[in-house]
Amino acid sequence: MSDFAGEMRAAALRWPMHEARLVRLVESGRCPRSLLQKMAARLFQLARRFTGDLAHLAELAPGADLKLFLIGNLLEESGTRIVPGQGLRLDADAVHLNWARAFARACGLDDGALEERIARAPAIDYGWFDRALERRDWLGGTGYLLAQEFNTPRTLAPMLRGLSGMGFGAEDLTFFSVHIVDDEQHGGDGLALLAREATSAGTRAEVLAGIEHGAYDWWQAHN
Ligand SMILES: [Fe+2]
DSSP: OOOHHHHHHHTTSSOOGGSHHHHHHHHHTOHHHHHHHHHHHHHHHHHHHHHHHHHHHHOOOOOOHHHHHHHHHHHHHHEEETTTTTTTOGGGOOOHHHHHHHHHTTTTTOHHHHHHHHSOOOOOOOHHHHHHHHTTTTHHHHHHHHHHHHHHHHHHHHHHHHHTEEEEOOTHHHHHHHHHHHHHHHHHHHHHHHHHHSSHHHHHHHHHHHHHHHHHHHHHTTO
């Protein structure tokens, strides 16, 4: 690993996500149902927003490697597969948003209650990320999202243990089990690609700023 790749990784891992308050509470198996419902609605909001953000970054990315990586990630999020001889095929069972919906249902929120709750909740504020998109800072923006993706398994894995102990079934928790594996891979691969793209002091500073803000906001969102 290059020095810069190591620096990026260290910035992404600055906060002990498994020790965040919400993570520890869910891991304990004693999280009140009302808080689980709030968390489920937020997960759904995050998953809904994520595809739009990936599309935004894919459109901004000037290099083919990172653009393809972001598009691949977007297809996966959307449950869309490339099938030789057929083209793109949608698999409803592989749509990430549907996994978030299944968890919400298991928490007692049917689709109507979920939408109602989201309509009442404040929009997810990605402050720094949104401003990065406004100034077309795709390196910082990608660093921000990748830092969060890279940290996702560090928050979801302890939560999955707690939720399993509370009686949630494997199908209720697909959102957790899949992202624990996939996001480690996506986050790691994406950070390695970004390290190759950012070769000047200026671009490296942009990437690092994005990673630092992304990791910090993820930490704050779980405390
Ligand atoms: Fe996802």
